[in-house]
Amino acid sequence: MDNLTHFNDQNRAKMVDVTDKDVTSRMAQATGKITMHPNTLSRIHDGKIKKGDVLAVAQIAGIMAAKQTSQLIPMCHLIPLTGVDIKFEDNNKDTITITTIVKTKHVTGVEIEAILAAQTALLTIYDMCKAIDRGMIITDVHLVEKNGGKSGHFIYQDK
Template structure:
């Protein structure tokens, strides 16, 4: 049985069926934090080259960190209904203590009227894509996996913590 969507109220569609950005002007300003994580899997030899800095394109991890930070800042340019936000903190970190993958985490903070989950998720994605771009000459079979929100705080919905 299909639902009649004409009677539903959608947050991103107005009464005439046109796409709109959600109005957050009446929402309370609160401290907001989001953390996301993901991984890029690769052959152990590729990871060794990244760790040693033996790739022709240069400093893979630091370039990926910059890409993640830039991605978080540019999220509203990439995802149509995301609000442009003034971010107060962006951290992108890498766990290289595995034999065949790099775990990427990003934490984004602001004080505002809407959350920063999309910014944290975008940071992880862009960092992973940058690692892929910089190491693809060595290995094209790398996989970007398991990108997810792991924590968020602030706003009306409060705290969310993923059971890992």
């Protein structure tokens, strides 16, 4: 098992020193789902949620979250993002699946940015629809793929 890198010689938390790492292109993709009452999804499709266009707002919220990651997650580095994309698919019944892709050309990866973008977009859907459906469930938020850097390529394998 790899040693954890976020501890100093006194066994206290530290931000990892990435000073000597090479700048490389890096990408991370994450996903997550929100399940709701079928009527809620129907109202999202029809634009009948009082707070506005649910998916447009969720998309912007996810992008904003990716850009703010270092302010929310204590040991994350401030990373200049070169791209953030968020896509929505649904099963025309009761579930919306979100996929986020975050890119940079930097010395450290963007996995947390991609996961945070997905989680925030899902929470935004919940927030915008909670007046009609408090029973929504957010599940399966995880890293799907990451590429670039010393640790190489990762693809999620269902266990």
